[in-house]
Each structure stands twice: as C-alpha cells, then as structure tokens.
Amino acid sequence: MIVVAALLGQIYAPLEPSLDRSKPESVVIRLGRPALLRGVSHGECKEHLEITPAESLYLGYPHGPKTAEFVPQGATRRTFNVDLTGPLDALITASADSFLCNDRSDAPLSVSFGSGGNRLDNGVYDRKGDWLLTAQGTGVTLTPEGTGRYRLRVGSGPVKLRLRPDYYRNHLGYFLWDNTQSLWKQPVAGWCSWMAHLQDVTAANVLDAARFFSKNLKGYGYSVIQIDDGYQRVRQFPQGNEKVKEPFAHYWTIPNEKFPNGLQPLAQEITRLGLTPGIWVGYYTPLGLKNRDGYVTDADGKPHKGPWVNYAMNPLIPAAREEAYTETVRELRAQGWRYFKIDTLRHVLYDNFRQVPGYWKSRRESMETAYRTLLAETKRAAGPGSYLLACWGTLPELAGIPDGARIGEDVGPDVDSMRRSAKYIAQFGYLNNVVWRNDPDYMCLRVPVPQAQSWATLTALAGGHVMVSDPIKEYDPARVDVLRRVGPPLIVKPASVVSHGPDPEFMTLNGAKGDERWLVAARFGWGDQPARRVDLATLGLDPSRRYLAFDFWKERFLGIVSGEAAYDPLENGGCQVISFRPLADHPQVLGTNRHIGQGAYELDRVHWDGQALSGRMRRGLGRVWSLYLYVPAGWRTALVDGAAASNPSPQVLKLTFPSGASTADWKVTFIK
Incomplete structure (x- = not known):
C-alpha cells in the first residue's frame, strides 16, 4: 500500500480487522481499535481473513481498454469473515457518512433518500472509513437507530458476517480515491x-x-x-x-x-x-x-x-x-x-x-x-x-x-441512446x-413524450446529473412538464453498492422523511413488454403487509396491494412508476404529481394527530399541483384548509394547489 499512499499524498495505513470474544456470548468486530459491531450470539464463532490480489476495474466501453489496466503494486482485497450461529442481535456503529445498502447484483438497482432502506438491505457502508459490513442468514433486517447506528437482527441458523475494508478502493478498484474530499452538495x-x-x-x-x-x-x-x-x-x-x-x-x-x-x-x-x-x-x-x-x-x-x-x-x-x-x-x-x-x-x-x-x-x-x-x-x-x-x-x-x-x-435523441444511459447507470x-x-x-427529450418520461425517470431516480x-x-408544454416533475434532482445514496448488468427492468427509491416511509419502483420496457405481476419481496417490500399503490405519471390510485403488484404492458422505451406506502388505519398520503420522489422533495411536516392530516407542499410556477390522500372506509372529510379539494374516487381526496414559487401549508380534518 506504499504506492497508494505516495500517490494520494497522505499517510494511508490499512487497519486490521479482528474478532473480540473476550466476554461470554458477545460478538465484537473491530477495524483497528474501534468496534464496528457489538452483538449477542450463542455458540461458536469462527473467523477467517481472506486475502486475494486486487483486480483492475472493468470498464467495458466500446473503444479503449476494457479494464482500467491499473492496479497499484501490492494492492489486495481483504475480506474478514465471521461465521456463527443465530439468532444474532447486534448494533453496527459507523460514521455519520454511512448508509444502508445491499451487495446483491440480482436485486433491483436501488437508491435511498434520507435514512430510507428496505428488506433487501443486508449491509452498511461507511464512506469515511471506506468499509462495507454485510450479513447473510435467515431473516436479515437492518434498522437505523440514530446517526451512524444500525440495529442488525438475524434469525436462527448459520450467519455469515463479512467485513470488507477499503471497499471502494481495493474491492471495486478505485485505488487512488481520496475519501477525505467533500462531495458536491447541490443538485446539478x-x-x-x-x-x-x-x-x-x-x-x-x-x-x-x-x-x-x-x-x-x-x-x-x-x-x-x-x-x-x-x-x-x-x-x-x-x-x-x-x-x-x-x-x-x-x-x-x-x-x-x-x-x-x-x-x-x-x-x-x-x-x-x-x-x-x-x-x-x-x-x-x-x-x-x-x-x-x-x-x-x-x-x-x-x-x-x-x-x-x-x-x-x-x-x-x-x-x-x-x-x-x-x-x-x-x-x-x-x-x-x-x-x-x-x-x-x-x-x-x-x-x-x-x-x-x-x-x-x-x-x-x-x-x-x-x-x-x-x-x-x-x-x-x-x-x-x-x-x-x-x-x-x-x-x-x-x-x-x-x-x-x-x-x-x-x-442522441433515440431509445437506443436511453438504453445506453441505463447500461452505465446500472x-x-x-x-x-x-x-x-x-x-x-x-x-x-425530443423523443415521443412516453419515452421522454422514461428517460427522465431513469435519470432522476439515478440521482446524478439531470441535463438535457x-x-x-x-x-413544448408536455416536455416542460416532464422536466418539472423530476426537478430538482434528489441527493440520494446508492442502496446497491455493486455493479449491475445492462437493461435494468426495475429501479427503486427507498424514501424516508419524518414519519413517512415509502418505495418508488419504476419498471422499464427495453423492447415491447407484456403486463407483469411482481412479487413485492423482489422490490424489497414486506409481502405480508398491505400497501397503497399510486401511478405517478398517470396520477392514478391502483388500489391496495399485498404479496404482489401488477404492472401494465410497456412499449419499447416506455415505463411505469408506482409508489408504495404501507397501509395505515387512518387517512394518509397516497402520492403527488409534483415530483417523482413522491414526497422526498415536495412534502414536509406530514403529520397525523388522530383527527387531522397536515403538512407543507412545495409547489412551482406554471401549473397547478396536486396531492392525493387516501381516506379509508369509515372516515369522511370534515374540513380542508390551504387547498381546493375534490374526490376522483370514493377513497381518494385530491388537494389542488395553484401555481406559485412558495410552499403551501395544508390541513384536512376528518370524522370517523
């Protein structure tokens, strides 16, 4: 690692992983002196440090070298494996610059907003330390418990914990990455x-x-x-x-x-x-x-x-x-x-x-x-x-x-170009x-409007530049509307920390803001595609729970779903974007037509106090915007403040906000 240290112009000494079982039934994984994981597990633990030569990053561009053709002298991939018997209850401690993630290339390409995660998450990545800690076993769940703290629970049976130090540098091949440099904080x-x-x-x-x-x-x-x-x-x-x-x-x-x-x-x-x-x-x-x-x-x-x-x-x-x-x-x-x-x-x-x-x-x-x-x-x-x-x-x-x-x-202005963008995003x-x-x-965006919506969906959910x-x-007004409904870009983190193959069928956004939790799942048509029923578990949702489904581009309530969701047929270059919110026993947010993030940008201070649902809506100039609420059977609207109201269907209340650059506070009181 001397070569890397010299190129980075800083002292770079790899920290050594270790397993500490000095206390009965305790499991402590350290990287250097700090403890990354502290947990309780009964039975034997086995540890093994696997060291393999680092490999050159695969690029795969149509011209130029297929790999980066660069590996610093002596660079290795180190994986610290701990095998134990569940159940395991542990606390992972990371820096504030960390996030939930998964290392599964067979999972949908996914990003997270806020502390949002889903049931496919099996790890925590820490950018400050450049380490990835993942768990494999029965019923793995990871839940945020404050800044940089994550509760890991694994059910009975074999459990494998894997700590990969220098993950982006040596495992992914960005050997010279200086992770002390700050990231750009504004949308582009x-x-x-x-x-x-x-x-x-x-x-x-x-x-x-x-x-x-x-x-x-x-x-x-x-x-x-x-x-x-x-x-x-x-x-x-x-x-x-x-x-x-x-x-x-x-x-x-x-x-x-x-x-x-x-x-x-x-x-x-x-x-x-x-x-x-x-x-x-x-x-x-x-x-x-x-x-x-x-x-x-x-x-x-x-x-x-x-x-x-x-x-x-x-x-x-x-x-x-x-x-x-x-x-x-x-x-x-x-x-x-x-x-x-x-x-x-x-x-x-x-x-x-x-x-x-x-x-x-x-x-x-x-x-x-x-x-x-x-x-x-x-x-x-x-x-x-x-x-x-x-x-x-x-x-x-x-x-x-x-x-x-x-x-x-x-x-260029064609579906094949959009497909190439999808390849590199994945x-x-x-x-x-x-x-x-x-x-x-x-x-x-001078492609047909449905394809413009798809391209905007792909680019916006990726969370990088949104340039045209x-x-x-x-x-024209239709294409301006497409741009408005995906702007501004969200600042998200990658929930997928491995490379995915071309033609991603699904892209998901895990959302968390205040008390709200939701998932946005876009399906893309690379070639004409038939209708499809999708297991909610494959999207990272709990198949035993019920969810409200809302079609973003069509502004349509799709009903309450459980176990699986139905997606429409798609023409080549088309897409469908559905948001899923866990069903509550009271009126709740269903979705909006303002932003593809479905609340990540445009909704703040959403609160249910037992009788009233309230919040703040970010609007925009040039058109009216709508917020859709779900009203369960047995509840009825008593008073609406801050917006015009209508009922597109018996259980949907539509709040309409006039054009404006400012936010609008809204409150709906219900009677049961």
Missing part, C-alpha cells in the same frame, strides 16, 4: 448545447436557452447553461500545418465569429438570469506551444501523438501545465464561468500517457501522479465554488478530485454521491 441540472446544435452552436442559441430556462425551469432546479464544443478557435483535428500564433489559452477564451461579443458578456447574462454559466474545454493539445520541453515524448524524443487528444503536456512541469491546460480554465473563471466540463481526459491518459511508459520511467515520474496533478490543478484554477466535471469515463485515477464524472458514452450507480456525482450524459440537450423549440 440544466441544458447543454452539444446534441442541440453540435459544433454549429451560436451565442444566440445559448442566450435563447438561458432565457427559456430562467423563465420556465429555474424554479425547478435547472440552473446550469453549458456551452459545449463549437465556440473555440482551436481544432481538435487540425488540417495542414496550423501554427499557434498567440497565447494558447486565447484560442479558448476569445471565441470564434459565432460569439461576436465574446464569452464574458455571455457568462454575465447567464448569471444575471439567475443561472450558472457552464463551459466545455477539451484537453487536446497541438504542436507549437512555447514550452516545447513539456511535451510527452516517444523514445525518439518527438512528441507522442494519439487519437482524439493529439499531443499532451507533462502536468508535472508547471509552466507546460499552465500553458496547455490551467491558464485556459483560470481565464474562463475570471470571465465568470462557474461550471467546467473538461473533456478528452480518458484520451490524455489512455492514448498518450499510457502509450509511452518509457518516458515516465526515464524521468522517474509516475503517470498516475501526473494525471492526478493535472486534475487537481485544473480544479484549483476553476476556483472555489465552481463545479468540475471530468469527461469521460469512470477512471480510478480520477477518484476523489472532480466533483462529477461522465460515466458513459454520448447519446454498471456504475454505486459511485454516485460516494466517489463523485455521476453524469450519465444529457437526455434528448435539445433545440429550445422542442420544449
């Missing part, structure tokens, strides 16, 4: 110019987008307006012997003729509209820069040329790094840009640095250190409060530096809001 959503206009983008296009989003979507969390490739004066694929005739940064910071007033007035106008100015920069480098000794070279001493990136500078040479890379970002920062999408990063590493190992060896330098230095200095140049998006690929050498990372390929969902914020790439890229004329 907005508009990108790339698939809307490609390289034909103009200043007028960007201003049109900014004005439209400011008027129609800013209040729903869509705050980023990002220019992509097409504004700059430096070619990615040079023609002939083009020469650098001015400071290289100026080819980026002084744009082409399609931006006649320059970039600074554009950034200022986007900011004036209450939005965040975003800009794309490609780290491809031509020949002819002043710092000629800074080029990464072949054995013959000539600069190495690779696809997409052309040439590269050695980031460990400060003057070369500044000229080729960070001066551009620093000057853009001075113009007012605050969101930076840095592209071709995988090509800098794979198509340049990795192709000339002799260069680094001869200089006694590490290409990984050089690469991380490039990103760290780019982040420094972007300045405090700026968002840094690394594009593209889930490269372990990046982990812990950028705020976000593009996890997949470019997409494969790399475990990274989101742990290592960085995932960017599955923008959505193109269409000409503004494509955003």
